[in-house]
Amino acid sequence: MIIDKKSIEQHNEKGQKIHQKKYDSLSSVLSEEGKNVSKILADVAAFQVAIPSWALGTGGTRFGRFPGGGEPSTLEQKIEDVGLLHALNGSSGAISLHIPWDIPTDANKIKSLAASFGLKFDAVNSNTFQDQKDQKHSYKFGSLSNTDKAARKQAIDHNIEVIKHGVNVGSKSLTVWLADGSSFPGQQHFRRAFERTLESLQEIYAALPSDWSIFTEHKAYEPAFYSSVVSDWGSSLLFAQKLGSKASCLVDLGHHLPNANIEQIVSRLMMEGKLGGFHFNDSKYSDDDLTVGSIKPYQLFLIFNELVDGMTSSEVKNPDLGWMIDASHNIKDPLEDLLQSVDAIMLAYAQALIIDRKALETAQQQNDVVTAQEILQNAYRTDVRPLLAEARKTAGVALDPLAFYRDSKVRQQLIKERGEKTIATGL
Numbered sequence: 001m002i003i004d005k006k007s008i009e010q011h012n013e014k015g016q017k018i019h020q021k022k023y024d025s026l027s028s029v030l031s032e033e034g035k036n037v038s039k040i041l042a043d044v045a046a047f048q049v050a051i052p053s054w055a056l057g058t059g060g061t062r063f064g065r066f067p068g069g070g071e072p073s074t075l076e077q078k079i080e081d082v083g084l085l086h087a088l089n090g091s092s093g094a095i096s097l098h099i100p101w102d103i104p105t106d107a108n109k110i111k112s113l114a115a116s117f118g119l120k121f122d123a124v125n126s127n128t129f130q131d132q133k134d135q136k137h138s139y140k141f142g143s144l145s146n147t148d149k150a151a152r153k154q155a156i157d158h159n160i161e162v163i164k165h166g167v168n169v170g171s172k173s174l175t176v177w178l179a180d181g182s183s184f185p186g187q188q189h190f191r192r193a194f195e196r197t198l199e200s201l202q203e204i205y206a207a208l209p210s211d212w213s214i215f216t217e218h219k220a221y222e223p224a225f226y227s228s229v230v231s232d233w234g235s236s237l238l239f240a241q242k243l244g245s246k247a248s249c250l251v252d253l254g255h256h257l258p259n260a261n262i263e264q265i266v267s268r269l270m271m272e273g274k275l276g277g278f279h280f281n282d283s284k285y286s287d288d289d290l291t292v293g294s295i296k297p298y299q300l301f302l303i304f305n306e307l308v309d310g311m312t313s314s315e316v317k318n319p320d321l322g323w324m325i326d327a328s329h330n331i332k333d334p335l336e337d338l339l340q341s342v343d344a345i346m347l348a349y350a351q352a353l354i355i356d357r358k359a360l361e362t363a364q365q366q367n368d369v370v371t372a373q374e375i376l377q378n379a380y381r382t383d384v385r386p387l388l389a390e391a392r393k394t395a396g397v398a399l400d401p402l403a404f405y406r407d408s409k410v411r412q413q414l415i416k417e418r419g420e421k422t423i424a425t426g427l
């Protein structure tokens with residue numbers, strides 16, 4: 001479905017008067033405080049969050065799945081859906097493919113379709129957490145860490161295959177998330193499992209094109225319930241350091257033990273130049289994959305505070321970071337949910353951009369705890385939504401993407417095009 005530019009213009013005209021009032025008031029206050037509003041607007045406009053190909057359909061839980069209508073059943077339709085999001089918010093300019101759920105069989109066609117919506121290909125994701133049909137060796141007891149060399153080889157070959165698919169569409173990185181681990185004490189020799197995984201990753205690393213990166217993604221538990229091979233950021237960092245300069249760590253917000261100080265993890269990884277990217281979601285209990293910012297928006301802001309600090313500091317040498325949503329929805333319209341998630345990310349980013357960093361550093365240096373806290377909370381409590389809307393207006397996308405989506409009955413049109421009973425491939 002193609003979003004008609006005219007209807008966006010009409011939507012923007014309708015909201016323009018109120019928007020202008022809010023924006024004028026905010027931008028004059030920020031300017032008065034010495035902030036460079038046009039720089040903030042440019043930074044916001046340039047910030048792009050990749051949408052994973054598996055988030056466009058209704059995900060399930062282990063208890064069931066309730067698919068909605070008009071879901072994309074082919075990779076082409078998934079790209080169209082990301083194109084639609086990007087046409088509405090101007091911030092979803094990339095798609096991340098999961099192999100083998102979304103194999104670009106005709107890579108050139110897929111590439112030009114994506115380009116027609118202004119989309120790039122973000123990291124490609126391998127899958128060794130489930131057995132595929134006709135697969136010779138099972139991953140029941142691990143993939144890259146499996147005690148059986150043949151199973152490891154199969155998992156290595158799969159990752160190399162994923163790199164090839166990525167090269168064909170112009171992707172530049174591979175994300176490896178492993179379900180490997182153990183569910184009972186004594187099941188696995190920790191050191192040997194690590195060493196086997198490292199050896200496997202080294203083979204994959206050797207197959208990376210020179211301008212590619214590989215991300216290791218840690219997760220504390222699940223599906224393994226006693227130990228995971230890449231259980232925490234320390235293990236992930238060890239792998240990345242041992243692999244080499246093309247390897248870095250990916251932080252998924254839902255992959256930590258309760259109350260972990262994720263912002264500090266971000267700071268440490270950036271300090272070492274080993275933060276590769278992010279998987280955004282939110283959670284109340286564990287890897288809940290809820291809408292970004294729906295449960296712990298202040299934590300998200302504190303994470304962006306560290307990210308912006310690192311990205312703007314000359315002391316921190318960090319490669320370009322990859323931003324992606326990693327969520328699986330089961331009760332919302334996935335496109336509405338993604339609009340909410342991208343908005344929450346942009347909001348936290350813009351709030352982090354307005355932090356008075358000089359004043360914060362002075363307060364930290366003087367051990368002025370109250371002022372330091374006030375500086376952060378002042379930024380967090382500033383309603384920066386008019387800034388985001390202004391950036392969207394300038395980019396010619398919707399002032400209010402979600403309202404546009406609902407008012408123009410996008411889902412109903414998708415149902416008309418694709419049918420009421422469609423199930424997205426993948427999840």
Ligand SMILES: [Mn+2]
Pocket residue numbers: 177217252279326
């Ligand atoms: Mn993830």
